Amino acid sequence: MDESTEVFDLETRRRVLLAVPPSVHEVLARIEAQSGRAVQFLDAHRLKASGIENPGLDASLVNEFGAFVTVENGDAIDANAVTHELLHVHRYVVEGVPQMDAALDVGHDVELMASIDNVLEHLIIVPREKEHGFNPDPHWSAQLIQTFTRNDYRSADHKRAGYLLGWTVTSYCTDQHARAVGLEALQSLGIQREARLLRDSLWKARTSKERMVKTALAALGISEQRAILVRYDIRQGSKDVRPL
Template sequence: MQKAYLNRLAPDVRALAEDLEYALGFEIIVKVSQHLPRRAADEPGGLECEVDQSGARIVIPDPDWFPDGSVLHELFHVRRFLLEGIPLLVDNKAYVRWNPCVSSAVTYHDNCMEHLVIVPEELCRRPERLAHWERAIRQVWGTLAVTASHEADCRPGALVNWAFIEHVLPDSATRREAVTVLDRLGFREAAACFADALAPVLNDKEKLVKRWFEHLHLQPEMASLRYLNVWDNACRETPLNIVAAAARSGAQRNQRPAR
């Protein structure tokens, strides 16, 4: 990481960045993009990370906007995808109904899955970040409350954000409002089942993706799992429908009676 940015970080975040760079064998680059969306009235925009088999970049909206907690969050993403080998969920360009909205939706779902694992650790290190996530989830449920008449469109967002409350912010002040919206939509039981189904597989991305798509009624053909190997400079993508077919084939072989 460029020294000007590295020196602005708290000692523990700076140590995490340096440890990641040492383990990965390259520098994590900070780059500025003014096209990042504004997430709050008092913030110029959120941070993002970009990863591939040859490097990692933390994207910031302004050279002066480099908040410590947000950098920590993005470093956790980098660690999972590049050091721990957790696959990314990406859009499958071969999907017959592909369009830019499909790509955005897949990115959204991957981010939501990752947050179920990353944000609890983030809050352990930075308890003051609770206010940020409370504000974010309050805004989400406020929007869902307004659009609650469009049931089919609301279902994935309602279930996903209920899972975030259950697994990350169980004591959230927004919990009561979320329950009210779920009841109005008739999704309360489905949301509870979804959150419960995710609990045992949060640390297994492949199983997590499978349950995620099943409960949200998403088409597996729309997405792939992307595995990045920085040491071999390699990238491998497997469409989810192929992953699912292989899993079914393996299960059938295991069920064949011995002769």
């Protein structure tokens, strides 16, 4: 890491480093060695108090300007949550995996592509959390149930997409009750076979981000022309954008 790199929030960074295990310190070190810049840990409460939205749809953001992780900096740092976000960042910065983005800023496409990208990345990073001593199963069991019991889907197509993507969680979540809730919901739409096929196809394709993206878009009936793959080079301050 470049010693001249400014750390925006030293106190939040200090608390993060105290909370996460040594193996996660190594993940952070690899990210910063590759990018030449400090990962910026930002206090979510301070951002909200300033009227600034979180930097990204989730709690982490990687672009040509740097890597940012938003931390719910309450009484105690959630070490598992921070580790989860750093594993996202590691994929993009160290492993050079492209991010899926919307080709055009129209309708819900930016949100949609970011959501799909997040789902695809979870197939790789959630199992890795266990390598750092965490048990992500309770969180994802709750998420699985929420996906299949929520009643705020915008349309039938939105619900179908949510169910198909939601079932991919069963690649790494084995909770039988949560799976039963999901299966019943899939059966109510008659898409249990589609959901299993998408989950299994994505799992087999997980070594290639491009294949994963194409597989997901095809299953959801979304044109490949609506998506792009973007790689950011923080050290060079540049980005590489490619169509599918």
